[in-house]
Amino acid sequence: MYFFVTDETNVTPTQAAEYFIYGGLTLSDKQLPRVSNAIANIRKKYGFQDIDRLKFDTNSRPSAVTADAHREAKNAVIEACHAEGLRFIVQMIHHNIAKPENLTEYSLNTVLNSFNERFLRDHDDYGIVVIDRLPDGQAYSMLKNKFQLGLQFPGSGYQLPLDRVLMYATTCDGASNISSAVDIVLGAFRWVVNSQGKPTKNGTERTLFEKVARMLYVREKDGIRYARENGLILRPKEIKAPVYQERYDELVKYFVDLGS
Template identity: 35%
Template sequence: MHWFVTDETNNDSVSGTFFIYGGLVVTDAQLREIHTALEAIRSKYGYLPGDSLKFHTRSRPAQVSIPDSKAAKREVIEALERIGARLIIYVILHDIANSQTADTRQKWALNTVTYAYYRLLSEENAGGVFLMDRDDDQHTHLASLFQTGPQMADGRHIAVSDRIFLFGMTANNSSHLSSAVDIALGGFRYCVNTAGGDGAQVVAGEIFPPLARMLWGREVGGTKYIRDRGFHSMPKTEIKSYSYKRIYKNLFEKLNDYSGGDADTPEEGQP
């Protein structure tokens, strides 16, 4: 059984240039390992029961210093990579996404990552569970994803219930995996925002390499293909605005720099 736990960040253009949605895919065995690893990290750095271990430094409990908070987050990401957790990420420029309501924007993201997860499960001949961070406005859409599947750009629905057996919600502090998702997604957010000029380049260069390696992809001839697998840059249609194209180009170039320059090319035949 696989588990895909998701969340959103950069909910508005004040928080960052891009809206980001995504999460971690883990197996049953990896879920147990992550739980054990985070228990140890929490104990090591003085997090008490009920304390949140999240990416934002300001969310740390009073007894945990800033250096210890940063060290704990670094060790969480290192543990996730070591254990083999995989990332699926969706990004879209706020200036484009803002043409839709927040509800529609969320549904687009859910549709995209659901289908990506379904493809992963299909390739591995596995079944799984999909959990999103609590959002009371999305109960109906989660039911729709199970009953009829995500809607594609051409209006078709693709059934996924033969692989994804449960859609549901989780919440802060309801599992160590939720904490791990917040930290991984928060780290990715920091790097995306830094690419746009809001953050420290050196820090992004430290954070991003393990996250880049965690993105679900496919190795072909020594090249890891992640676009339309672990990394979904939207929209897929041609962007006509020169200024928007420049923003996306800068994002891709900066993330590639932060990752250490690993090559990535869309797979032939993929949208």
């Protein structure tokens, strides 16, 4: 049994945050307690109290935890996730293309498709999806729809049952150590994306990208490993405006450069 725990970031468009990002981590029932215990030990080592938040955003740092300890704790969480073999599935869409009224559900659909149709089928297993809470109770009707109807494609009437996902649930910050893991990995990826065109002197963007990229879910074909459309999903598939196609092309080149 695999869990897929998801969250969203870059929710509000800004000059730096061009892309809405939605994604999460996959972990098996055996990996879950090991990762949770590893993060519990990291919290203790770096001085986090039981009620303290451990998140990527520096504004969330508890006053009793130094900036250096916070940075080291985040790195340790990413290393623990990688060491346990967790996989990262993430979708991105430019804010100027996205429709804000159904942005989260659209993005959830995309990563669910990869989780159900690729990841779970590759592992010949079943899964549970846990999403971070949404305002105004939106999550409940959304998740009920996914379980009862699967993925729906307006205009065509086509539905794709998510036959390997057996349960949907919501969670919130502080309800598990896995939420910290998702927030930190997703936050590191967001930091890399938002740093495009703004290189740092110490190469932090390259370091973070290398840490996160090795966790992307990949599939192999003819001896070549593919992250695109598996762990790294860019939407929409067809971009009609040349100005945005150029932005996507620049982003892909940026990722390639960071990984080379």
